[in-house]
Amino acid sequence: MKRQVTIKDIASKLGLSTSTVSRALKDHPDISPKTRTAVKELAGLLGYRPNRIALNLRNNSTRTIGLIIPEIEHYFFSAIINGIEEVAYKNDYSVMVFQSNESYKREVINTQAVLTNRVDGVLVSFSKETNDFSHFQKLIDNEIPVVFFDRTTEELPADQVVADDYQGAFLAVNHLIEKGCKKIAHFAAPQNLQIGKSRLSGYHDALLKHNIHFRHDLVFLADTFETAKKAAHDILRKPEAPDGFFAVNDMSAIAIIKAARELGKRVPEDIKVVGFENSKSAAISEPELTTIDQFGFDLGREACLMLLKRLKEDDNSDFKPVKKVIKTKLVVRSST
Amino acid sequence: MKRQVTIKDIASKLGLSTSTVSRALKDHPDISPKTRTAVKELAGLLGYRPNRIALNLRNNSTRTIGLIIPEIEHYFFSAIINGIEEVAYKNDYSVMVFQSNESYKREVINTQAVLTNRVDGVLVSFSKETNDFSHFQKLIDNEIPVVFFDRTTEELPADQVVADDYQGAFLAVNHLIEKGCKKIAHFAAPQNLQIGKSRLSGYHDALLKHNIHFRHDLVFLADTFETAKKAAHDILRKPEAPDGFFAVNDMSAIAIIKAARELGKRVPEDIKVVGFENSKSAAISEPELTTIDQFGFDLGREACLMLLKRLKEDDNSDFKPVKKVIKTKLVVRSST
DNA sequence: TATTTTATTTCAATCGTTTGCAATGTAAAT
DNA sequence: ATTTACATTGCAAACGATTGAAATAAAATA
Numbered sequence: 001m002k003r004q005v006t007i008k009d010i011a012s013k014l015g016l017s018t019s020t021v022s023r024a025l026k027d028h029p030d031i032s033p034k035t036r037t038a039v040k041e042l043a044g045l046l047g048y049r050p051n052r053i054a055l056n057l058r059n060n061s062t063r064t065i066g067l068i069i070p071e072i073e074h075y076f077f078s079a080i081i082n083g084i085e086e087v088a089y090k091n092d093y094s095v096m097v098f099q100s101n102e103s104y105k106r107e108v109i110n111t112q113a114v115l116t117n118r119v120d121g122v123l124v125s126f127s128k129e130t131n132d133f134s135h136f137q138k139l140i141d142n143e144i145p146v147v148f149f150d151r152t153t154e155e156l157p158a159d160q161v162v163a164d165d166y167q168g169a170f171l172a173v174n175h176l177i178e179k180g181c182k183k184i185a186h187f188a189a190p191q192n193l194q195i196g197k198s199r200l201s202g203y204h205d206a207l208l209k210h211n212i213h214f215r216h217d218l219v220f221l222a223d224t225f226e227t228a229k230k231a232a233h234d235i236l237r238k239p240e241a242p243d244g245f246f247a248v249n250d251m252s253a254i255a256i257i258k259a260a261r262e263l264g265k266r267v268p269e270d271i272k273v274v275g276f277e278n279s280k281s282a283a284i285s286e287p288e289l290t291t292i293d294q295f296g297f298d299l300g301r302e303a304c305l306m307l308l309k310r311l312k313e314d315d316n317s318d319f320k321p322v323k324k325v326i327k328t329k330l331v332v333r334s335s336t
Numbered sequence: 337m338k339r340q341v342t343i344k345d346i347a348s349k350l351g352l353s354t355s356t357v358s359r360a361l362k363d364h365p366d367i368s369p370k371t372r373t374a375v376k377e378l379a380g381l382l383g384y385r386p387n388r389i390a391l392n393l394r395n396n397s398t399r400t401i402g403l404i405i406p407e408i409e410h411y412f413f414s415a416i417i418n419g420i421e422e423v424a425y426k427n428d429y430s431v432m433v434f435q436s437n438e439s440y441k442r443e444v445i446n447t448q449a450v451l452t453n454r455v456d457g458v459l460v461s462f463s464k465e466t467n468d469f470s471h472f473q474k475l476i477d478n479e480i481p482v483v484f485f486d487r488t489t490e491e492l493p494a495d496q497v498v499a500d501d502y503q504g505a506f507l508a509v510n511h512l513i514e515k516g517c518k519k520i521a522h523f524a525a526p527q528n529l530q531i532g533k534s535r536l537s538g539y540h541d542a543l544l545k546h547n548i549h550f551r552h553d554l555v556f557l558a559d560t561f562e563t564a565k566k567a568a569h570d571i572l573r574k575p576e577a578p579d580g581f582f583a584v585n586d587m588s589a590i591a592i593i594k595a596a597r598e599l600g601k602r603v604p605e606d607i608k609v610v611g612f613e614n615s616k617s618a619a620i621s622e623p624e625l626t627t628i629d630q631f632g633f634d635l636g637r638e639a640c641l642m643l644l645k646r647l648k649e650d651d652n653s654d655f656k657p658v659k660k661v662i663k664t665k666l667v668v669r670s671s672t
Numbered sequence: 673t674a675t676t677t678t679a680t681t682t683c684a685a686t687c688g689t690t691t692g693c694a695a696t697g698t699a700a701a702t
Numbered sequence: 703a704t705t706t707a708c709a710t711t712g713c714a715a716a717c718g719a720t721t722g723a724a725a726t727a728a729a730a731t732a
Contacts, residue, residue, distance in 0.1 A: 007690095020710080020712070032709075050452075053396075055689065057389045060389075071418070073411070075411075081408050095433055098430070117388060142340070251616075281620050284617050352681080366680065390717075391718080393688070395687085
């Protein structure tokens with residue numbers, strides 16, 4: 001690696017001390033106009049750039065945010081990263097990305113990586129496998145601000161940003177009922193995830209509102225394309241199959257539509273389907289998918305803003321976790 | 337921020353010098369077994385973690401890779417990031433992500449950010465707007481290894497990893513011809529991008545092979561869903577509309593299918609469509625899209641491996657840029 | 673016992689920048 | 703001409719860890 005131009009180089013070339021150069025570069029009033037311009041000129045000429053690493057060491061801060069996320073290759077998460085990066089960029093922060101790949105073990109390693117990299121703060125959406133949160137507690141113990149988004153927990157004293165999952169689910173199921181569905185199934189996420197619970201309870205309460213009996217045997221654990229396709233096949237083959245489906249995400253919903261078509265059922269005539277996410281794929285599927293917009297970009301933005309706010313606070317002795325809820329929206333398309 | 341435990345704390349608590357502690361922690365043979373175990377024990381007790389920032393400064397290296405990418409919210413790029421992060425993770429590197437959002441201006445700023453953050457190397461796929469590469473040249477001038485992927489240029493002395501765009505395009509168009517298409521249109525990417533050129537020439541040569549005359553008026557600049565949808569609408573309404581379409585990416589291809597359906601044309605009976613990417617959406621569209629698999633994950637892996645290899649080299653006086661081409665594959669589905 | 677060898681440990685510089693305080697120089701005030 | 707004030711600049715320590723060279727201690731040899 002080529003040696004970068006340092007403040008020392010400028011100093012010696014000008015016969016000055018490093019302190020003077022340092023002050024000149026940042027317009028310290030003590031420095032005479034002559035030396036200031038001379039320093040700045042030479043700095044420009046040599047292409048001097050302050051060494052961030054040295055500053056990091058001195059200031060004990062890296063202006064870097066760590067992001068721990070299940071998988072990037074998922075529209076919702078990439079939308080969130082987009083929002084995060086946008087805010088970070090505007091505030092002159094950089095983002096380090098760590099994928100857990102839905103693995104608890106890897107997530108623990110990620111938290112360590114985030115620590116060794118001495119990031120200023122961390123944004124987390126944890127893996128489906130995660131039930132123990134002590135690795136995140138360790139971050140908090142190190143006084144590194146943590147903001148959870150989407151996949152969050154109440155067990156830790158940390159800020160949260162989530163979509164209004166309950167409201168979204170309620171809207172979705174309410175919509176199905178209004179469209180005439182009598183028997184509505186729910187393809188749910190694992191119940192260790194708060195989003196799994198909230199969406200299930202939104203489903204539950206929407207049924208309740210319309211005096212439809214909640215049935216445990218209409219709730220299925222199926223939150224990926226593959227599992228949902230398989231489950232939908234089984235369910236739709238039965239005589240008394242549901243006429244409405246509320247899936248915990250778009251991929252599962254699309255899998256249901258695919259399965260229905262394969263079995264010769266028409267969507268939305270025979271069965272109606274609502275997803276959750278409003279991904280690109282939702283607008284592409286045939287018929288186009290009615291879904292709940294989760295506003296991933298905004299969620300990312302808010303999470304990052306919240307973290308930056310924490311980073312500005314100097315005193316966190318009276319820390320009170322804040323929970324921000326992003327309203328969701330029903331997007332009606334032709335699958336209902 | 338809580339002060340972290342340092343080597344100094346351990347030293348003073350044990351009545352030793354920092355040098356001894358440092359050596360003890362890394363099993364230096366000079367250190368006596370007694371002190372070594374004592375140091376290690378206390379280090380474990382206090383939860384000592386070496387300060388990476390201090391090491392960064394000393395070693396003038398951050399074990400960090402900068403990634404400059406047009407947009408994360410695009411399946412192909414997120415697949416690439418996934419591959420990159422995988423390799424980086426395994427080699428104990430971290431990845432900093434910078435989006436250009438297809439903006440030249442922002443891309444220039446990104447290269448500056450990458451410099452100030454003192455990353456060890458950079459992976460780049462440049463924006464559609466980029467025609468001038470001097471900002472990347474600046475990275476190279478600073479002796480920061482740069483590897484370009486997907487969107488690359490021959491103008492700079494840097495490694496490249498690309499999909500075999502020519503071959504992919506050739507396969508796609510050849511397939512359309514074999515399926516009986518007589519008049520094949522191409523929805524192309526901007527021609528300042530190498531991928532735009534290569535895919536066009538693959539299209540051109542496949543026609544040539546089958547003695548089909550290449551017609552300029554069958555090539556359209558349309559590489560997004562919106563532009564493609566609009567173009568397809570216009571084209572398909574004409575009397576002598578094409579019976580085959582080769583689109584530069586899946587989104588454009590899906591837009592063509594959507595437009596065709598809206599105009600009452602059947603796919604694949606009336607027109608056949610091939611995309612490029614093999615995104616999640618390709619498997620979801622109706623009919624499912626025949627496409628070229630670009631192996632984004634592998635492309636990301638290879639690009640990162642290539643960069644890491646460069647980082648290991650100490651002497652780059654006889655630098656010879658390497659270009660790695662990832663073979664593509666035709667994935668036949670029901671749109672042809 | 674004196675001297676050499678060997679095993680441990682410490683000193684001090686280094687990485688690049690910042691900053692409180694001391695030191696220098698110069699011009700104004702006495 | 704001497705003191706005072708003020709404007710500039712330099713010194714040195716600090717951030718945390720590493721490392722060549724010097725220093726000390728202990729053990730081995732003569």
